[in-house]
Amino acid sequence: MALTQARTMPGVLELLPLDQIAFQRMLDTIRRNYERFGFVPVETPVIEYSSVLLTKTGGETERQVYFVESTGALGKHAESVPELALRFDLTVPLARYVAEHERELSFPFRRYQMQRVYRGERAQRGRFREFYQCDIDVIGKDALSIRYDAELPAVIYSVFRELAIGPFTIQLNNRRLLRGYFESLGIADGEQQMLVLREVDKLDKRGAEYVRETLTGDAFGLSAEVADRILAFVQVRSTSLADALAKLDALGAGPEALEQGRDELKEVLRLIHDFGVPETHFALNFSIARGLDYYTGTVYETTLNEHPQIGSVCSGGRYENLAGQYTKSHLPGVGISIGLTRLYWQLREAGLIGTARSTVDVLVTQMDATKLPAYLALAGELRAAGIATEVVLEEGKLGKQFKYADRAGIRFAVVVGDDELAKHVVTVKDLRRGDQFEVPRAELVKTLRVEIEQAAVMG
RNA sequence: GUGGGCGUAGCUCAGCUGGUAGAGUCCCGGAUUGUGAUUCCGGUUGUCGUGGGUUCGAAUCCCGCCGCCCACCCCA
Numbered sequence A: 001m002a003l004t005q006a007r008t009m010p011g012v013l014e015l016l017p018l019d020q021i022a023f024q025r026m027l028d029t030i031r032r033n034y035e036r037f038g039f040v041p042v043e044t045p046v047i048e049y050s051s052v053l054l055t056k057t058g059g060e061t062e063r064q065v066y067f068v069e070s071t072g073a074l075g076k077h078a079e080s081v082p083e084l085a086l087r088f089d090l091t092v093p094l095a096r097y098v099a100e101h102e103r104e105l106s107f108p109f110r111r112y113q114m115q116r117v118y119r120g121e122r123a124q125r126g127r128f129r130e131f132y133q134c135d136i137d138v139i140g141k142d143a144l145s146i147r148y149d150a151e152l153p154a155v156i157y158s159v160f161r162e163l164a165i166g167p168f169t170i171q172l173n174n175r176r177l178l179r180g181y182f183e184s185l186g187i188a189d190g191e192q193q194m195l196v197l198r199e200v201d202k203l204d205k206r207g208a209e210y211v212r213e214t215l216t217g218d219a220f221g222l223s224a225e226v227a228d229r230i231l232a233f234v235q236v237r238s239t240s241l242a243d244a245l246a247k248l249d250a251l252g253a254g255p256e257a258l259e260q261g262r263d264e265l266k267e268v269l270r271l272i273h274d275f276g277v278p279e280t281h282f283a284l285n286f287s288i289a290r291g292l293d294y295y296t297g298t299v300y301e302t303t304l305n306e307h308p309q310i311g312s313v314c315s316g317g318r319y320e321n322l323a324g325q326y327t328k329s330h331l332p333g334v335g336i337s338i339g340l341t342r343l344y345w346q347l348r349e350a351g352l353i354g355t356a357r358s359t360v361d362v363l364v365t366q367m368d369a370t371k372l373p374a375y376l377a378l379a380g381e382l383r384a385a386g387i388a389t390e391v392v393l394e395e396g397k398l399g400k401q402f403k404y405a406d407r408a409g410i411r412f413a414v415v416v417g418d419d420e421l422a423k424h425v426v427t428v429k430d431l432r433r434g435d436q437f438e439v440p441r442a443e444l445v446k447t448l449r450v451e452i453e454q455a456a457v458m459g
Numbered sequence B: 001g002u003g004g005g006c007g008u009a010g011c012u013c014a015g016c017u018g019g020u021a022g023a024g025u026c027c028c029g030g031a032u033u034g035u036g037a038u039u040c041c042g043g044u045u046g047u048c049g050u051g052g053g054u055u056c057g058a059a060u061c062c063c064g065c066c067g068c069c070c071a072c073c074c075c076a
Helices: A017-036 A059-064 A091-100 A147-163 A175-184 A190-200 A208-216 A224-234 A241-249 A256-274 A340-349 A369-384 A398-408 A418-423 A441-458
Strands: A047-049 A084-086 A109-118 A130-139 A168-174 A282-284 A295-304 A312-319 A333-339 A362-364 A389-391 A412-415 A425-430 A435-440
Touching: A017 A109, A017 A130, A017 A147, A017 A340, A047 A091, A091 A109, A091 A130, A091 A333, A130 A147, A130 A340, A147 A168, A147 A256, A147 A295, A147 A312, A147 A333, A168 A175, A168 A256, A175 A190, A175 A256, A175 A295, A190 A208, A190 A224, A208 A224, A241 A256, A241 A282, A256 A282, A256 A295, A295 A333, A312 A340, A333 A340, A362 A369, A362 A398, A369 A389, A369 A441, A398 A412, A412 A441, A418 A425, A425 A441, A435 A441
Parallel strands: A168 A282, A362 A389, A362 A412
Antiparallel strands: A047 A084, A109 A130, A130 A333, A168 A295, A295 A312, A312 A333, A412 A425, A425 A435
């Protein structure tokens, strides 16, 4: 019989258990910090009505949406769009969720959501078709204080500090300020401002020359002088809080949007510091523009200082009205998202994270099949003490059992044979260090707890 | 959606100018019936992506198709 090739489609990430454990530890850390800051969990269905997801009718998003058809509906609408689709982010479902449950929710509504989303793009290195987003958003009713714009970086600081993947910088900008500045240069049209923003956003990736050429080219037709001023402007970065405030003040007077954006940014920067984020970990970056659709004010991007090639590991911003497509209520919000699948993948590629130790702490080996009741009793005792324990249930050579433990990433093996029974002791072997010792049977739990604790700290 | 590159063992690849398919690794067994990872010995692993063409003969040369990768677009 011809075998079917066992394979997954490109653009999905599937992990072996020890890697999955490492991934899950990251999810746990993010969740713990989100909850610590008072965000509440929400999950929404993977499948939504197409009509709900596609309200923005952004040509780009529509091209990336996976549609879903039930068997019965297959082929029934050759021309029209299928009724159902997979979500491509968590923000649009959030908008629908808030609009649908508006009267049952408390505002400001602070939710976190960590689920998979789907994008039908051509697979590429570090790009996924199925990936985790870990979002937090704060949604206000009618109005939402700018202070929440400063809270999110505080959460992100807390998350990334605990993830312990090296120094990082949360970079901030303000879309209103950018638009005000463009206006002062005579680029008043909203559409064109968007297009310029999109080019400017490429600065770090493609370089100043590339952006200058595009801006002065036929598509934009800007004068060399204006292009140069834009380039000089977007290269502004701050080195400290005082420096950031000084650079903002140095912008001087200008269109209303510019002054408003500047005031917002100043307040946000000051508050981030008050939230306890060290000024080494946040900075102004006038080239940050972000997603082109809904952001209106503050925008964020977080990068790892020692790995700039990884790019942004977390981004988000302020939006004026989240759910305008679904409700007449005015619901402004601010949100930020960690693309965990990509982050994990990049960190692994860069050698910054390895495999985790197993979730199994101890393997009770089977020295002698007739003593199985003793092994099961021993395992029960360990489990009651909160130690994750596996018992070998099949007969086999001890060497094979150790090999199994080693490959499975289980660090400690417990051996009980005639020698141990006679002496009322248990042999504990540390597979990682390669040594072993005997402990009195009665002290096993206490000893293993200490060993496991140490292993967790020392790695 | 647009442009470029590559398809040989589970994995990484060699095999180039045509002459019956190879290495490392992995896996399995043994050396070692109370000790893994290290060492030594032995063993398994292939429609050479696929269909056609040229040829006495094709993994190798030519064409179609499929798949994958990279870049653009866009984004986490």
